[in-house]
Amino acid sequence: MSNELNEIVDNSFKDITKRVAKIEMSNIDYATFDNETSKSLVINTFGDYELTIVFYTGIDVMRAITENMKRGKKAADSEISIYTKEYFNIFCGRVITTVNNITKKSVKFSVPDVIDGLYSDDATQDDFNLNELYYDSEYGPAKIQVIY
């Protein structure tokens, strides 16, 4: 499942980021994030299987996502979380739809949460599998973490 899941996440992330946020994301080997300035967006599934998807990035990427979704209009600070959550919701929907159809199982997922700083959960250290994918773009790096 690990490779297949990575492929689903990777394809969905690059496609949705390009279509919805007009940003090209390229795969890189490793991305670092400042604990203070980064943001994390997270969703959890509920239903037949447990999956957590976390998106880590900086404010510059989030602002670019928002302004591109607003067709180039300047984003107020208060809009950034709202638009980025919708972008992340669409990306997670694509991933979970694909996994549901492959596994013939059914889960729904929570409304995305935005967290200041890096996401931390005991699940990342316990008996769960953890996949990480790293990206770079003209606005800065991003990381997707999948915990299952």
Added chain:
Amino acid sequence: MGKKVFVVDDSVFILEQIKDILSQTEFEVAGYAKDGETALEIYEQVQPDAVTLDIIMPGMDGIDTAKLMLEKWPDAKIVMMSSLGDDEIIEQAKEIGIQHFICKPIEENTLLDVLKVMLDENLDENLNEDLNENLDED
């Protein structure tokens, strides 16, 4: 006045996107609700020709909202819109009588085509009703 579309979605981005798509068309956004409960409260007030209904929303989800909406207003024309569009969700929507489903991100042509088809069905039904009334009178 254009045909009235009622947008039910917790995302303002989707509201703005639909407004944008429908501008310069025969449709207009006539009402907005950010959750299912509010949608059921203001449906009568909006009197929409068509409803776009998100599935994942805070509180009552779109499937339950559609179920209640159709119980109360059986002629409601609903298109479900969701980032989550797996076979089971689509099946659940069909089971409660939803014929139209759009996976996000929304493509302009897809939305316009679905609205046209939904409201053409409406026209066909009106025509049929008129024809039946005429037949009864005869």
